[in-house]
Amino acid sequence: xxxxxxxxxxxxxxxxxxxxxxxxxxxxxxxxxxxxxxxxxxxxxxxxxxxxxxxxxxxxxxxxxxxxxxxxxxxxxxxxxxxxxxxxxxxxxxxxxxxxxxxxxxxxxxxxxxxxxxxxxxxxxxxxxxxxxxxxxxxxxxxxxxxxxxxxxxxxxxxxxxxxxxxxxxxxxxxxxxxxxxxxxxxxxxxxxxxxxxxxxxxxxxxxxxxxxxxxxxxxxxxxxxxxxxxxxxxxxxxxxxxxxxxxxxxxxxxxxxxxxxxxxxxxxxxxxxxxxxxxxxxxxxxxxxxxxxxxxxxxxxxxxxxxxxxxxxxxxxxxxxxxxxxxxxxxxxxxxxxxxxxxxxxxxxxxxxxxxxxxxxxxxxxxxxxxxxxxxxxxxxxxxxxxxxxxxxxxxxxxxxxxxxxxxxxxxxxxxxxxxxxxxxxxxxxxxxxxxxxxxxxxxxxxxxxxxxxxxxxxxxxxxxxxxxxxxxxxxxxxxxxxxxxxxxxxxxxxxxxxxxxxxxxxxxxxxxxxxxxxxxxxxxxxxxxxxxxxxxxxxxxxxxxxxxxxxxxxxxxxxxxxxxxxxxxxxxxxxxx
Amino acid sequence: xxxxxxxxxxxxxxxxxxxxxxxxxxxxxxxxxxxxxxxxxxxxxxxxxxxxxxxxxxxxxxxxxxxxxxxxxxxxxxxxxxxxxxxxxxxxxxxxxxxxxxxxxx
Numbered sequence: 080x081x082x083x084x085x086x087x088x089x090x091x092x093x094x095x096x097x098x099x100x101x102x103x104x105x106x107x108x109x110x111x112x113x114x115x116x117x118x119x120x121x122x123x124x125x126x127x128x129x130x131x132x133x134x135x136x137x138x139x140x141x142x143x144x145x146x147x148x149x150x151x152x153x154x155x156x157x158x159x160x161x162x163x164x165x166x167x168x169x170x171x172x173x174x175x176x177x178x179x180x181x182x183x184x185x186x187x188x189x190x191x192x193x194x195x196x197x198x199x200x201x202x203x204x205x206x207x208x209x210x211x212x213x214x215x216x217x218x219x220x221x222x223x224x225x226x227x228x229x230x231x232x233x234x235x236x237x238x239x240x241x242x243x244x245x246x247x248x249x250x251x252x253x254x255x256x257x258x259x260x261x262x263x264x265x266x267x268x269x270x271x272x273x274x275x276x277x278x279x280x281x282x283x284x285x286x287x288x289x290x291x292x293x294x295x296x297x298x299x300x301x302x303x304x305x306x307x308x309x310x311x312x313x314x315x316x317x318x319x320x321x322x323x324x325x326x327x328x329x330x331x332x333x334x335x336x337x338x339x340x341x342x343x344x345x346x347x348x349x350x351x352x353x354x355x356x357x358x359x360x361x362x363x364x365x366x367x368x369x370x371x372x373x374x375x376x377x378x379x380x381x382x383x384x385x386x387x388x389x390x391x392x393x394x395x396x397x398x399x400x401x402x403x404x405x406x407x408x409x410x411x412x413x414x415x416x417x418x419x420x421x422x423x424x425x426x427x428x429x430x431x432x433x434x435x436x437x438x439x440x441x442x443x444x445x446x447x448x449x450x451x452x453x454x455x456x457x458x459x460x461x462x463x464x465x466x467x468x469x470x471x472x473x474x475x476x477x478x479x480x481x482x483x484x485x486x487x488x489x490x491x492x493x494x495x496x497x498x499x500x501x502x503x504x505x506x507x508x509x510x511x512x513x514x515x516x517x518x519x520x521x522x523x524x525x526x527x528x529x530x531x532x533x534x535x536x537x538x539x540x541x542x543x544x545x546x547x548x549x550x551x552x553x554x555x556x557x558x559x560x561x562x563x564x565x566x567x568x569x570x571x572x573x574x575x576x577x578x579x580x581x582x583x584x585x586x587x588x589x590x591x592x593x594x595x596x597x598x599x600x601x602x603x604x605x606x607x608x609x610x611x612x613x614x615x616x617x618x619x620x621x622x623x624x625x626x627x628x629x630x631x632x633x634x635x636x637x638x639x640x641x642x643x644x645x646x647x648x649x650x651x652x653x654x655x656x657x658x
Numbered sequence: 659x660x661x662x663x664x665x666x667x668x669x670x671x672x673x674x675x676x677x678x679x680x681x682x683x684x685x686x687x688x689x690x691x692x693x694x695x696x697x698x699x700x701x702x703x704x705x706x707x708x709x710x711x712x713x714x715x716x717x718x719x720x721x722x723x724x725x726x727x728x729x730x731x732x733x734x735x736x737x738x739x740x741x742x743x744x745x746x747x748x749x750x751x752x753x754x755x756x757x758x759x760x761x762x763x764x
Contacts, residue, residue, distance in 0.1 A: 130711070270700070
């Protein structure tokens with residue numbers, strides 16, 4: 080072997096040996112340190128994008144969905160020219176430039192620039208390629224129907240946490256576990272998939288409300304508030320057999336997409352939080368107690384000819400003198416004197432028993448947050464006037480939903496029910512996680528009393544009753560009006576100016592499709608429940624019956640066309656009775 | 659013959675580790691390529707889910723019954739039905755052909 084060959088071989092050997100040494104150094108000695116650095120360089124930790132579950136109406140129409148709206152942040156330390164940054168970014172985001180500059184001061188290493196911006200704005204910002212500024216994927220709750228069913232749906236905060244309504248009550252179902260996912264990237268930043276989900280969704284919720292009925296209710300409540308220049312109003316429609324809330328609306332209202340722009344009083348769900356004295360709608364309790372306890376029948380007569388009665392030194396009056404009235408007529412004409420006489424015959428114990436039996440003074444158990452139980456005094460706390468006042472719906476504070484539930488008991492044949500707004504909870508995979516069955520509770524009042532009450536309540540909407548304006552041509556309606564004075568906060572006495580007008584009823588009377596309550600606070604010009612609230616009931620009920628294809632009851636024989644495909648298409652008008 | 663076999667063994671002993679190393683490198687790079695593709699697909703899936711959410715929201719907004727009603731009543735002049743003039747149509751099944759048998763011929 081010549082010298083040159085030996086030199087080359089030795090050099091190659093030495094070089095390979097050096098490479099080997101370096102490999103040993105990198106792979107064995109410095110392994111832990113280098114792999115840690117590599118992990119930092121190649122792996123990116125990313126928050127899992129969490130979407131709240133979708134909220135649907137009973138027919139699967141979306142009422143609350145999610146939109147992809149990224150959030151912008153920055154590391155103030157890495158922003159070299161705060162003025163220039165504020166000029167560029169503030170211009171696109173339409174933010175105050177001085178506020179942006181102020182945001183960049185201090186020792187913080189993280190600051191939100193803007194939360195949940197539109198994709199267009201995000202891409203414009205991204206194209207600026209500003210060092211120290213980044214974008215995080217985020218979702219924004221969006222209510223596509225705007226103000227529709229706002230009080231029922233509720234709203235979320237900037238971090239998508241439920242604050243009111245179903246969003247709050249069903250928070251645990253709607254949110255999903257987030258956490259972090261580790262993404263491996265190459266030198267160019269391309270993502271290498273190593274398992275794990277980048278996003279997760281919460282469970283979806285199906286409500287009991289029907290968007291169609293809700294839209295009808297919202298339109299008519301708006302019309303009523305405009306017409307009577309009322310300070311507030313509430314309408315609730317419920318299936319009396321299952322307790323499913325079909326529609327619920329309050330005025331004033333708000334847009335859940337921008338809840339911060341409205342006053343807290345507009346965001347309040349008055350249907351379950353606001354207490355009022357129910358007035359004559361409460362005579363249902365007095366009548367039920369009298370019929371159930373055998374104190375009176377519908378035909379028992381009471382002398383109301385004086386037009387007033389004194390109870391505990393206070394005079395309770397009728398709107399005008401009625402003469403001698405039967406129990407049915409007391410309900411029909413809404414006689415205060417008659418109702419007080421019935422209550423005096425019953426005595427405090429028996430009246431109180433039925434007040435509690437109907438569930439007044441207790442929460443209805445609706446699956447919404449903030450429900451008030453109302454105020455019902457124990458008989459031991461009653462004054463001398465209480466029995467007279469309570470018989471006509473004073474000295475007792477209730478929510479509109481409690482009154483509606485009491486009438487639902489009559490509508491469904493005498494059974495207790497629990498109102499609810501959520502019918503189903505469904506997992507993202509489509510599995511049924513929870514179902515709210517409208518289980519019928521125990522019987523509260525007898526079938527016989529229910530029949531009698533329905534007769535009396537039907538009379539209310541007759542020409543001789545207090546609410547002929549609630550009558551629907553072609554269908555049977557039963558209900559009761561209520562007109563209550565509000566307490567004047569300045570004087571502490573009942574006002575002669577401020578009233579609450581209400582009507583609560585059911586339609587059709589036999590096998591009702593729904594029970595509904597209309598409560599209008601402080602109407603102007605007119606205040607009788609039969610004049611203010613009853614027409615709203617009728618307007619909503621007429622449209623609702625048409626919407627649900629409920630036929631008229633008056634000429635059932637004539638309104639069905641029977642179509643047969645026998646030979647030629649043949650129309651036969653046949654009587655239902657013959658079927 | 660013995661010489662020839664030992665030569666083959668020598669060549670194989672050199673080639674096999676080489677093939678093995680290259681196979682491992684090839685497999686590793688294939689897996690990385692696959693991971694890259696999966697990463698891209700995952701991003702595409704995320705993009706499509708976002709797009710779907712956006713479209714669901716737009717559809718829900720566009721099909722708002724309140725909006726439809728406004729368009730129907732104000733722009734198209736439609737009205738709610740007069741319930742007094744509505745007839746409901748029920749289909750009557752045509753009579754079944756006569757069949758001889760023990761079953762009732764309904």
